[in-house]
Amino acid sequence: MTSQFVLTVSCPDRLGIVYAVSGFLTRRDANIEDSQQFSEHGSGRFFMRVAFSVDTGHEDGGSARARDELAVGFAEIAREFDMDWQLHDRAVKPRVLIMASKQGHCLNDLLYRFRIGALHGEAAAVASNHPDWADLAASSGVPFHHLPVGAAGKASQEQQVLDLIEAEGIDVVVLARYMQILSPEFCAKLPGRIINIHHSFLPSFKGAKPYHQAHARGVKLIGATCHYVTSDLDEGPIIDQEVARVDHAMSPEDFVSAGRDLESTCLARGLAAHLDQRILLNGHSTVVFR
Known part of the structure; x- marks a missing residue:
């Protein structure tokens, strides 16, 4: 052998x-x-x-x-x-927790790629602060966990996520348009093990509604950025980026629509590099071997 x-x-x-x-x-x-x-x-x-x-x-x-x-x-x-x-x-496939909120395009794309073997890992679980994607996860044979941010607050919900990570032996957490800001305490427990997709070409247009920010500035390119998560919002080491051309005739909603494909492609490519051990951290940046 x-x-x-x-x-x-x-x-x-x-x-x-x-x-x-x-x-x-x-x-x-x-x-x-x-x-x-x-x-x-x-x-x-x-x-x-x-x-x-x-x-x-x-x-x-x-x-x-x-x-x-x-x-x-x-x-x-x-x-x-x-x-x-x-x-x-390589015989040991990393176990992945995918987290999403109301938008499911990145989640759907990753589940499909795992199902056809395009990603060298195992989709061990899907978790969301909304119940919307339970059927989608079930259709791929992946356990779904509804973990709402309830009256007990974010700290309680994050502890549930950490318990799930331990119980399922999770190696990497993927934020597939998971629209919750993680606490510094949570990030500190998983250094280099949380990957996010941000719907802008970082370091431009951080935070909420980046496509609307980009539209207001009249940009001619929009992008998506796959990066590691740190306690500094949208500041973690960048893994991959993708761009598309836009013009003055497009609305903010058109930007959002065009961005969905960018986000799905960029996140999948970044996660694939992580699962294939092609990323080495270099301070605030990365070395990514292709």
Whole structure:
């Protein structure tokens, strides 16, 4: 049996990193199938993503054992080069919680992509502060959780979301037009694990009704931005963006209509990059290997 893994590395840039990584894999009879790297001169940091396969035998659990053995062996190299690193077993699909509110175009698109296997992950649950999308989730065989922001307040509802994340073993939360501002406390519990789609070309037109803001300014391009969520509203590291041309004859509603496709495409592409371990954080920005 051949098992596939992805190694991601971020560290101070210096001579010998590629040699050390490739040599480590060669000594373990690993076949490197894809390797990408980037040196960021401003920060002096080096980023690398390596996809490789190894023969793990025919016994059950061989992939997990190989992953553990590789991780133990690589730890010595990681210490030498002061690396932030992760080793992912491709046989383990990340579990995703999708959250939405009243608009369901991004939710519908993601559920379809999961159903046809276009995203390397599992749609483990859908949660919403409204009951509208229960039937849509059921049609895809995904459990739906109605978690309204009630009289008990947002803190109580966010705790319900956190309980759901723990109970379902969620790896990443996707805000598919979930129109609630998350508290700093909630964001702090899931760093680098919450992905949002914002319906504007950030950093322009943050906050509410960005298409209406864009229309009022007479823009000729509108956009959508997929980004990681931090405690600073619409300020998290950007993963992906998409744009479309607009003109003076279009109304704010026309902007909104055109934006739906942008949002769905941009969010799906950003989530795919995350699930494939193609994103490495670089301070307030990202390195995204394609």
